[in-house]
Amino acid sequence: MSSSTLLDELIEALRCLPGVGAKTAQRMAHHLLERNRDGGRRLATKLGDAMQRIGNCQRCRNFSESEVCALCRNASREAQQLCVVEMPADQAAIEQATGYRGHYFVLLGRLSPLDGLGPKELGLDLLSARLAEGEVTELIIATNPTVEGEATAHYLAQVARQHGVRPSRLAHGVPLGGELEYIDRGTLAHAFGSRLDV
Amino acid sequence: MSSSTLLDELIEALRCLPGVGAKTAQRMAHHLLERNRDGGRRLATKLGDAMQRIGNCQRCRNFSESEVCALCRNASREAQQLCVVEMPADQAAIEQATGYRGHYFVLLGRLSPLDGLGPKELGLDLLSARLAEGEVTELIIATNPTVEGEATAHYLAQVARQHGVRPSRLAHGVPLGGELEYIDRGTLAHAFGSRLDV
Structure with missing residues (x-):
């Protein structure tokens, strides 16, 4: 058993990243908790934001958080x-x-x-x-x-x-x-x- | 230049994970956006939660979201x-x-x-x-x-x-x-x- 349910859940959630298995996920979770909580918090925010707001550009179908992406809008x-x-x-x-x-x-x-x-x-x-x-x-x-x-x-x-x-x-x-x-x-x-x- | 500022920020934020460089971070971001948005959202929530709530057990100093961890409380x-x-x-x-x-x-x-x-x-x-x-x-x-x-x-x-x-x-x-x-x-x-x- 583990000392923290939330930690177990974080380790499980990290496994959705490509190429990340149980051992790597544990290493990542411990690293963030021990040494880089600010980075972890920033990642959580950006990740939630990106999953919610990034769709596809209506002109070129590339990833974009606006209807038409920055590259398609660039007149130069x-x-x-x-x-x-x-x-x-x-x-x-x-x-x-x-x-x-x-x-x-x-x-x-x-x-x-x-x-x-x-x-x-x-x-x-x-x-x-x-x-x-x-x-x-x-x-x-x-x-x-x-x-x-x-x-x-x-x-x-x-x-x-x-x-x-x-x-x-x-x-x-x-x-x-x-x-x-x-x-x-x-x-x-x-x-x-x-x-x-x- | 990139098509999405938010995507660039996500890729940058992913680099706080140990062993993740620019190329891997990009692969992770694209993977989540293309194939596993639910997993990405779940990770964002768990990560934010864990960074905020996980501290150290007052008895054994291991990671714990409660004052005394589950393992220290376990009477068996x-x-x-x-x-x-x-x-x-x-x-x-x-x-x-x-x-x-x-x-x-x-x-x-x-x-x-x-x-x-x-x-x-x-x-x-x-x-x-x-x-x-x-x-x-x-x-x-x-x-x-x-x-x-x-x-x-x-x-x-x-x-x-x-x-x-x-x-x-x-x-x-x-x-x-x-x-x-x-x-x-x-x-x-x-x-x-x-x-x-x-």
């Missing part, structure tokens, strides 16, 4: 480029790694009929309406290079062409700093086939 | 045995691993004069008063086998003897399932020196 971003990603984490990765200054569209999934994810669930009607506005000239397709991601990319390229928008796709090949010897066959074959003149 | 535990540990996590480990049915006393540290941790900070006046009550007959010393833990154990043994209480200490030696070849020299030498008749 280029309106001609629209980058389509599967998940909010992909958007964050591109935003952090590249100097891209255009807008995003988040599918919140990938085409997967068996899971009941069709064009409607991915908000492709919203995307079509956006392309029909006529401002976007390039649709940058940044879905994952998986089977479902490729199928989604293929579909998105068709949608773009229907609206007279140029579709483009992230380059696939050997990662920087990778060694040919250790790269998987599929990637190597693709990189070899898509070699560029220098 | 044996009052003759008192096990002294450094931290609440040590108490939890002993409680989970062993069939111990006595009571605990938590030092919330170890003797370390350089860090300003003396007998007073470890609540040894409280421990002395407890031993003076006369119910305890065995003081099980379960401090860590570090230099400071050993010094603390030595001191605790003296306190116990002053009150006519028998001090005992966890056995040190080769861990079960360990291989002699890979055990550190200190442990092996100790185990060899403390060999028992069979």
Whole structure:
């Protein structure tokens, strides 16, 4: 038995975090109680706030606490480029790694009929309406290079062409700093086939 | 830039958890928002509650939301045995691993004069008063086998003897399932020196 029911409940609640098991949850709870109660209190407030108030942007479907997110409202971003990603984490990765200054569209999934994810669930009607506005000239397709991601990319390229928008796709090949010897066959074959003149 | 200020604040707040960096914090925030808002809300409530209400038991100094913790109040535990540990996590480990049915006393540290941790900070006046009550007959010393833990154990043994209480200490030696070849020299030498008749 434990000395505190509330502590047991906190440890149980912490296990909803990904990758956190019983032992880690206990370590986290003890750490906060022993050394960082202010941090714990701040986390409790922010967490409650975020779960309550964060929804999805009506324009790009990314996380947002307002109807239209800060990025969509930002007039200094280029309106001609629209980058389509599967998940909010992909958007964050591109935003952090590249100097891209255009807008995003988040599918919140990938085409997967068996899971009941069709064009409607991915908000492709919203995307079509956006392309029909006529401002976007390039649709940058940044879905994952998986089977479902490729199928989604293929579909998105068709949608773009229907609206007279140029579709483009992230380059696939050997990662920087990778060694040919250790790269998987599929990637190597693709990189070899898509070699560029220098 | 990000699509949501509140999301950025949540990610920052999550970093107060031990072992959670920027990347993990982002993954946790996205996971909760995408898949487990109920879990996130429950965590927010429990966390706020725990930070506010959990203090230390007045009898054993372990975490407790009441003045005296559930374990100290439990009349079915044996009052003759008192096990002294450094931290609440040590108490939890002993409680989970062993069939111990006595009571605990938590030092919330170890003797370390350089860090300003003396007998007073470890609540040894409280421990002395407890031993003076006369119910305890065995003081099980379960401090860590570090230099400071050993010094603390030595001191605790003296306190116990002053009150006519028998001090005992966890056995040190080769861990079960360990291989002699890979055990550190200190442990092996100790185990060899403390060999028992069979």
